[in-house]
Amino acid sequence: MASFAEVIADMVWGSKPPEGPAWPKRSRIDPRIDHLRAGPERAHALLMEYSSPAQRETIPHGFLRVETTGYRYYIRTGGSVYTMDRNNPQFYYYLCVHALQDLPGADEALVMKLAIELDEPRFLYLANRINTFRRDPSSTYFVPDVPF
Amino acid sequence: MNPQTYAPKHAMRVMGHSGHETLTWDKPDSPEAREAARVFIEHLTNGGAAAVETPTGRDIIRRFDPEAENILLISPYAGG
Numbered sequence: 133m134a135s136f137a138e139v140i141a142d143m144v145w146g147s148k149p150p151e152g153p154a155w156p157k158r159s160r161i162d163p164r165i166d167h168l169r170a171g172p173e174r175a176h177a178l179l180m181e182y183s184s185p186a187q188r189e190t191i192p193h194g195f196l197r198v199e200t201t202g203y204r205y206y207i208r209t210g211g212s213v214y215t216m217d218r219n220n221p222q223f224y225y226y227l228c229v230h231a232l233q234d235l236p237g238a239d240e241a242l243v244m245k246l247a248i249e250l251d252e253p254r255f256l257y258l259a260n261r262i263n264t265f266r267r268d269p270s271s272t273y274f275v276p277d278v279p280f
Numbered sequence: 281m282n283p284q285t286y287a288p289k290h291a292m293r294v295m296g297h298s299g300h301e302t303l304t305w306d307k308p309d310s311p312e313a314r315e316a317a318r319v320f321i322e323h324l325t326n327g328g329a330a331a332v333e334t335p336t337g338r339d340i341i342r343r344f345d346p347e348a349e350n351i352l353l354i355s356p357y358a359g360g
Contacts, residue, residue: 171299178293178300182352228360232327234297235355243295243355246331250340260359 175236196241198248207244229259292316292351308346320344327356
């Protein structure tokens, strides 16, 4: 005599239960889920593609360094940018600027990088200069000199 | 046409919350190019910018160029 579970299985699947797990992976239900999960990886790949070799070296240190004629910028993912005046290097400024879309961190850093490189005056006009810091290693906000 | 070696001539990448999406087209007067132009105009209307690769580097464009090889739509940003 068939057990209760076998009767139910027969009602649901026919005489033979399907192979593999009863619940397929979510990505098999909706392939867009894989696409969403891979978003940060694609953003990182795009950032690497648009960065120069010198900038790529800075990324593992947690910053993307962008240099212009007057300033040196350290871009962190998530919208904070530190900048240092090349003519007055004992001070640096914290600029608060954000993308208006919800973006992966690497894409947000790319937005800042391209904004600086393509239209620096507009970037400096829009960014809020939060504070000016002396380059004091004991400060909470100290930006370390990265060896590159 | 071998689908494994086929690469579209023109591409436009649009940043979004799940990473970028890529729109591609082959001919400037194709429906895909018109769709890319619509997305481009909508993006710039919302305050975004667009960068294109040039022989000397990168440049900002304000009009959709269906002949451009690689366009990147940059999200709008503001002071925090």
